[in-house]
Amino acid sequence: FHSGFLWWGDVFKNYGAKLTAIKDKPTAINLKGQNVYIIVDPDTKKETTAPNFMDKTSIENIKNWVNAGGTLVLMANDTANCEIPKFNELSKSFGIAFTGKSRNMVQGTQWHQGLVDIKAGNQIFKNTQKVYVKELVTLQLSGKAYPIIEEGGDVIMAATIFGKGRVFVIGDPWLYNEYVDGRRIPKEYQNYQAAKDLAKWVLSK
Known part of the structure; x- marks a missing residue:
């Protein structure tokens, strides 16, 4: 219960979404009808x-699905806990690459080391100012990709x-x-509000 995505899933359901798990490789058939x-x-x-x-x-099946109007969300992890190279081929096909550089390496309960500030007027996180993201991989952008959150010269989230269709990418789940x-985490971090903001954006098409 504590390690899965039940809470975020409930956010989607509260916004009227129906959740489906695709356990096989993505195909034109199993992606059909998914938003x-x-x-x-x-x-x-x-x-x-x-x-x-x-x-x-x-990758081709996913690209075709996004091109037809789907919204894709990619969440990687730090390089020690995620298959980056092959996953990166998918992300790079949309102009967003995982760099292999990890940051926000939090030591124990030094929560401030995972702080990510969100500036007012963010196009996705409209009601969120401060979140906690630890041990994430930064992003490198090309083509039409644009940053959603940047910090210290690093791209934290991009779209x-x-x-x-649309694509949203972050280097951490x-x-x-x-x-x-x-x-x-301390209540000052608004990850739950961020979960609502992101879900609302994802479902807004």
């Missing part, structure tokens, strides 16, 4: 016996328009229960 596709923290061989790595066919349910 949003979220991929989080791909496993490495160290973490899973037979991980489902991203491949060229899957792009692709055909009729930062909205799982542990960081939105109010039981672990």
Whole structure:
């Protein structure tokens, strides 16, 4: 209960969304009829016996789906806990690359080391000013991709328009229960509000 995405899932359901788990590789068939596709923290061989790595066919299927109007959300993790190289091929096809550089390396309960400030007027996080994101991978942008949040010269979150669809990318699975349910991080961090803001943006098309 504490480590999954139940809370964020409930946010989506409260906004009227129906949740579906796609357990197989993405195809034109299983993506058909889906408005949003979220991929989080791909496993490495160290973490899973037979991980489902991203491949060229899957990338093309996802690109075609986004181009037709889908909204794609990609959440990686720091390089020690995520399969970055193959996942990066998908992200780079939209002009957003995971750099391999990790930041916000929080020591124990030194919460301030994971602080990310959000400036007023942010196009996605309209009601959020301060969030906690630890051990994230930074992003490098090209083409039409644009930053959503930057800090200290690093791109923390980014998005792009692709055909009729949209893509949002961050290098951390930062909205799982542990960081939105109010039981672990200090209440000054607005991760739950950020979860609502992002869900609202994702569903706004």
